[in-house]
Amino acid sequence: MMKPTRKRIWLLVPCLAMACTIAAASFFQNVAPGGAGDVKNILPEKARAALRNEWLRWRLDNVIPMIMRREGIDMWLVINREYNEDPVYMSMMPEPTMSARRTSILIFHDRGAQAGVERLTGSYYGTGDWYKGTWTDKKKDQFDSLAEFIKSRNPQKIGIDVSEHWYFGDGLTAALKGKLEKALGPEYTKRFVSAERLCIGWLETRSPQEMSVYRHLCGIAHDIIGEFYSNKVITPDVTTTEDVVWWIRQRLTELGIDTWFQPSINIQRRKNESEKAGQDMRTIRRGDVLHCDFGIKYLGLCTDMQWQAYVLKPGETEAPAGLRAALDRANRLADVFLAEFKEGRSGTEVVESSMKKGTDESLRPSIYAHAIGFHGHGAGCTMEGRPSESAPEGTKERGRYTLFPNTAYSIEFSSTSSVPEWDGQDVRIAYEEDALFTGGVAKFIDGRQLKFLLIK
Numbered sequence: 001m002m003k004p005t006r007k008r009i010w011l012l013v014p015c016l017a018m019a020c021t022i023a024a025a026s027f028f029q030n031v032a033p034g035g036a037g038d039v040k041n042i043l044p045e046k047a048r049a050a051l052r053n054e055w056l057r058w059r060l061d062n063v064i065p066m067i068m069r070r071e072g073i074d075m076w077l078v079i080n081r082e083y084n085e086d087p088v089y090m091s092m093m094p095e096p097t098m099s100a101r102r103t104s105i106l107i108f109h110d111r112g113a114q115a116g117v118e119r120l121t122g123s124y125y126g127t128g129d130w131y132k133g134t135w136t137d138k139k140k141d142q143f144d145s146l147a148e149f150i151k152s153r154n155p156q157k158i159g160i161d162v163s164e165h166w167y168f169g170d171g172l173t174a175a176l177k178g179k180l181e182k183a184l185g186p187e188y189t190k191r192f193v194s195a196e197r198l199c200i201g202w203l204e205t206r207s208p209q210e211m212s213v214y215r216h217l218c219g220i221a222h223d224i225i226g227e228f229y230s231n232k233v234i235t236p237d238v239t240t241t242e243d244v245v246w247w248i249r250q251r252l253t254e255l256g257i258d259t260w261f262q263p264s265i266n267i268q269r270r271k272n273e274s275e276k277a278g279q280d281m282r283t284i285r286r287g288d289v290l291h292c293d294f295g296i297k298y299l300g301l302c303t304d305m306q307w308q309a310y311v312l313k314p315g316e317t318e319a320p321a322g323l324r325a326a327l328d329r330a331n332r333l334a335d336v337f338l339a340e341f342k343e344g345r346s347g348t349e350v351v352e353s354s355m356k357k358g359t360d361e362s363l364r365p366s367i368y369a370h371a372i373g374f375h376g377h378g379a380g381c382t383m384e385g386r387p388s389e390s391a392p393e394g395t396k397e398r399g400r401y402t403l404f405p406n407t408a409y410s411i412e413f414s415s416t417s418s419v420p421e422w423d424g425q426d427v428r429i430a431y432e433e434d435a436l437f438t439g440g441v442a443k444f445i446d447g448r449q450l451k452f453l454l455i456k
Contacts, residue, residue, distance in 0.1 A: 038219030039227075042255055042298070049095035052300055055209050056094055059202075060130075065117045067201035068110045068159075075155035076195050078106040079176050086161055086171025088199050091300070091374045094130050101125045103176070105146060107134065109153050122146040147183035158188065159195030165397040168203055168379040169196030203379035204371055204407045211436055214301060214408065218434050218446035221296050221303045224251060229290065229309040229453040236311050236455070240282045241265040248294065258297040260376040266291045270422040286313045289323060290455075291430055295376050302376040304410040306432035309453040319452040322419035323427060327452060330415040330429040333363045334448065337411060338435065341403060341442035348399035351383040364416040372410045372434060380407050403437060411435050411444070 043051065068076060080086040082100045089100060105122035121131035122145065124138070134149040135142060150158070162177065163169035172180075181189045206214070227233065233247050241264075248263045267281050268289040284290065288311045295304040308327060310319035318324070337354045351367050358365030371380025382398040412432040419427045433448045 037223065038216050039223040039255065041216070042220065042257060045256075048299055051213075053094045055207055056092075058207050058209065059205075060092070060119060063202060063205050063207070064108055064119075065110065065113075067198050067205070068108065068117065069113075070201065071159075071197050073157045073159040073193060073195065073198060074110045075150065075153065075157070076108040076159040076198055077172075077180070078108075078161060079172055079180065080104055081173070081176070084173065087168045087375070087379075088161070088171065088202055091203060094127070103142060105142075106131060107146075107149070109155065120149075122149065141183075143179045143183035146180070147185075147188075150184060150188060156191060157193050158191045159198050160192050161195050161199060163194055163196035163199075165394040166196045166200060166379075168375070169194065169199040171199075200379045200401065201404070203374055204381075204404065206373065206406050206408055206436070206438075210301065211406065211408075211438065213299060214434070214436065215446050217296065217298055217301055217303055218305075220257070220298065221294065221305055222446060224248070224296070225292065225294060225305065225307050226453065227251065229292070229307070229455060231456055234284055234311070234455050236284055236286050239284050241267065241284065242282065244284075252296065260295055260297045260302050261293075263292065263294045266293075268427055271425055272423075284311060284455075286311050289319075289427065289452075293430075293432070297376070300374060302372050302374070302378065303434055304370075304372055304376055304412070304432060305434065306412070306430050307449050307453065308429060309455055311455045318454065320419070320421040322417070322421045323452065326415070326417035326419060326427050326429050327449070329363055329417050330413075330431045331448070331450060332361065333358050333365050333413060333415045334411060334431060334433070336361070336363070337367065337369070337413060338442045338444075341437050343405055343437075343440065344402050346400050346402050347381040347383040348396075350381070350403070351385045351399075354383075355385045358415075365413060366416075367413040369412045370410050372408050376410075378408075380404075380409070383409075385413075405440070406438050407436070408445075409435050409437065409442065411442075 078086050078089055078092065080089050080100050081103050085100050089104065090097065092106060102124055107120040107122060109118040109120065111118060119131045120134050121127055122134050122142065124135065126133055135145045137145065160177065161169055161171040228244055228248055233239065233244055244265045245263050252259055267284065268291065269281070269285065270287060273285065273287055290309040290311065291306060293306050295302055310323060336357045340350045340354045354367055355365055367383060367385035369383040371378040373379065381401055381403050382395060384395040384399060388396070410432055414428050414430045416426050416428045418424050433444050435442050435444045
């Protein structure tokens with residue numbers, strides 16, 4: 001089957017590109033977050049489930065046909081077991097699904113633009129009107145029944161979730177693959193192809209609704225950062241970094257939302273001040289630069305942010321000029337990086353160009369950005385500028401994957417600056433903020449940090 005071009009793909013579902021662009025344009029900001037009180041508007045569980053199911057309907061109707069035709073695969077199998085779910089499986093199931101049941105099988109069969117994509121299940125248990133059941137005679141073996149159905153449709157390319165480098169595309173276990181091969185026989189087994197790019201495409205593509213509500217998610221995260229970077233939580237010379245971390249965890253529990261990783265708070269301190277404090281880098285002192293790494297998971301989507309705060313010394317009303325300049329330099333690197341996002345570019349091309357331009361401007365960059373979405377370290381374009389020995393395995397191969405529209409990213413990097421007020425000591429601004437790539441541009445979803453948050 002000839003693969004359509006990107007232009008033709010979007011013509012197949014014109015509402016996707018247009019609606020996503022319109023949704024994003026209404027909330028993109030490259031300024032400081034407005035503090036709209038998003039934390040006050042967290043939905044109860046029943047409303048969350050209804051909203052996520054509404055999103056899922058749209059995604060199944062629009063994203064699945066788009067990616068299957070883009071990749072030229074006419075049948076996609078997602079096969080997994082209870083408590084050992086394929087990374088894509090739960091994102092394809094309606095609320096209130098908590099796990100796969102026994103051996104669960106989803107089947108997507110593209111019959112062409114006119115007939116559309118059939119959504120089927122070869123599982124024992126039904127899924128209402130979400131997926132039509134194919135295992136109608138339970139006296140038959142599950143995989144024999146699946147094989148009969150597949151042969152009746154005679155697909156030319158059967159996508160299965162096996163991948164050497166993409167963990168999101170490697171959800172089919174060896175045992176289940178063996179059962180499938182035995183039931184189908186060699187004629188159909190030779191039609192197997194990796195569905196890794198289907199997995200990535202499904203997970204990375206954001207719907208118009210998801211893109212719009214992502215602003216709210218980032219607003220919640222920004223509200224919480226503003227809470228813990230304040231005297232509500234921090235008393236200088238008393239509060240420890242661990243105290244703040246566990247305050248964050250407790251706050252999220254009270255709000256009924258999750259974090260996908262343990263938050264962290266780190267301290268940078270002027271060398272002579274460290275000596276006075278006896279090298280205690282746990283207790284927060286006046287004059288410290290604080291750095292957080294913090295992300296939430298809400299409505300099935302993740303955020304990932306790193307912000308800086310400064311603890312004022314007596315008589316100070318703002319951070320020293322050298323620290324403010326360091327943050328300004330980091331924001332300049334963010335501008336350089338975002339400007340390199342172009343559809344069709346590989347992650348490696350984006351990061352290499354950004355690193356060169358950042359280095360030419362003496363910003364002392366290190367870039368290690370990643371996609372976000374259903375997972376915090378999500379499926380999508382990989383942008384890794386660190387040396388191979390410092391980067392995750394498989395980064396080089398994943399860096400070849402190209403940018404597609406309507407995708408979300410954690411814009412993560414560091415910029416190092418010499419601070420005169422700290423006797424020329426280097427200060428590393430580890431920067432991370434969430435952005436969307438849509439309409440041909442990448443912009444921050446709910447603004448970014450332009451100034452240090454100040455703690456009295």
